[in-house]
Every structure is written in structure tokens, then in C-alpha cells.
Amino acid sequence: xxxxxxxxxxxxxxxxxxxxxxxxxxxxxxxxxxxxxxxxxxxxxxxxxxxxxxxxxxxxxxxxxxxxxxxxxxxxxxxxxxxxxxxxxxxxxxxxxxxxxxxxxxxxxxxxxxxxxxxxxxxxxxxxxxxxxxxxxxxxxxxxxxxxxxxxxxxxxxxxxxxxxxxxxxxxxxxxxxxxxxxxxxxxxxxxxxxxxxxxxxxxxxxxxxxxxxxxxxx
Numbered sequence: 001x002x003x004x005x006x007x008x009x010x011x012x013x014x015x016x017x018x019x020x021x022x023x024x025x026x027x028x029x030x031x032x033x034x035x036x037x038x039x040x041x042x043x044x045x046x047x048x049x050x051x052x053x054x055x056x057x058x059x060x061x062x063x064x065x066x067x068x069x070x071x072x073x074x075x076x077x078x079x080x081x082x083x084x085x086x087x088x089x090x091x092x093x094x095x096x097x098x099x100x101x102x103x104x105x106x107x108x109x110x111x112x113x114x115x116x117x118x119x120x121x122x123x124x125x126x127x128x129x130x131x132x133x134x135x136x137x138x139x140x141x142x143x144x145x146x147x148x149x150x151x152x153x154x155x156x157x158x159x160x161x162x163x164x165x166x167x168x169x170x171x172x173x174x175x176x177x178x179x180x181x182x183x184x185x186x187x188x189x190x191x192x193x194x195x196x197x198x199x200x201x202x203x204x205x206x207x208x209x210x211x212x213x214x215x216x217x218x219x
Contacts, residue, residue, distance in 0.1 A: 003155050005117040007077045014056060015080035025058045031112050031176070032059035035138055036066050038172055038212055039110070045070050047107030052100070052128065053077075053114030057085035057093070064092045075103060100124045103131050112138045113210075116154040125215075126166055133217040137163075141173050141211040158211055169215045176210040 054074030
């Protein structure tokens with residue numbers, strides 16, 4: 001499968017306003033809301049937390065609220081994204097424009113809904129593991145890339161054993177409020193439709209799931 005996720009592609013999406021128009025900011029916030037309670041991170045952590053592939057940085061207010069004492073960092077390949085991050089959230093986090101090769105040593109790395117876009121995801125995960133004591137990778141679970149609803153930006157599909165070659169890790173599979181499954185869209189596109197489908201004996205629409213992998217450095 002060809003990969004359209006180039007730096008120029010994401011510079012255009014973030015710089016043109018397309019990300020905002022398609023509710024990307026809301027999606028990032030909803031992902032963070034559903035994921036933070038599942039992270040095994042002490043709320044009093046005083047170390048560093050880095051958001052890998054931070055986009056426009058809309059998870060940072062939630063990270064700041066949940067981990068008040070932590071030093072927050074964000075990194076993204078898009079110059080356009082980082083410009084907006086610095087403008088809107090530069091008072092609560094530091095931002096870097098670059099790839100996985102530019103990630104500094106830190107305590108915790110969170111990669112939320114990024115790896116499904118990466119062709120060399122195994123190698124990148126291995127590299128990030130060496131940069132922190134805890135690495136969280138959150139991605140769509142068992143996504144069918146050949147379905148009509150699949151996104152051409154997604155080039156990988158993940159199961160529980162996907163990262164087995166990288167050694168020991170734990171994982172959690174959970175319902176996701178991403179992909180516009182929140183607010184009025186959740187009510188009308190899933191709940192209301194499921195009432196109709198149930199009454200007519202049809203298969204119900206299932207909420208999409210995500211999987212969170214947790215890698216920890218062995219002492």
C-alpha cells in the first residue's frame with residue numbers, strides 16, 4: 001500500500017485549515033480524553049512527557065490538567081503544525097519540528113494515533129523505546145484497511161501481537177470516541193441508528209476500538 005503521509009502532505013493539511021475544517025482538533029481532544037485514564041502514569045509525575053506526532057497540540061491542555069507537575073514536549077514533522085502549537089500552547093509545553101530521529105531522551109513518550117500512518121513503524125517504535133522508560137503507542141484496533149470506510153492515510157492494521165518482535169509489552173483494547181463518534185455524531189450516527197437496526201432485526205453498529213501498547217524499560 002502506498003503511503004501519502006509525507007511532510008508536505010501534512011504541512012498542507014495543517015497549514016490550509018483542512019484539519020480544523022474536518023474536526024481534527026475535536027478528534028485529538030476526544031482521543032486524549034479516552035486515553036488519559038488508561039495511561040499508567042502517576043498524576044504527580046515530575047518528569048518529562050513527550051507527545052510524538054502531536055499535530056496541532058490539542059491534547060496538551062488535557063495533559064497539563066492531568067499531569068500538572070510534568071514537563072511537556074511535543075514533536076511533529078510538520079512545520080505548519082509546530083508553528084500553531086507554539087502560538088497556542090507554547091506557554092504549557094515545548095515543541096520540536098522533526099522526526100523520530102529528533103526525539104530527545106525523556107521519561108514517557110505517548111504516540112496517539114500516529115503509527116497507523118507510518119511505513120517503518122516497527123523500526124520507529126524500537127528507536128523510541130530507547131529514548132524513554134515508558135512508551136505508549138495507541139492505534140486503531142483490527143482496522144480493515146480494505147473496507148469502504150478505511151482512510152487512505154492509514155497504512156497499517158494492528159492486533160495484540162503486532163509488536164511481538166520488540167520484546168515484552170502489555171496492552172489494552174478499549175472503545176474509542178474518535179473518528180467523529182462523539183457529541184451529536186455519536187447520538188445520531190450510532191445510538192439512533194442502532195435503535196432502528198435493533199427494531200428491524202439488523203446487525204448493530206459497533207463502536208470502533210483502539211489498542212494501547214505499553215513498553216517499559218527493563219531495569
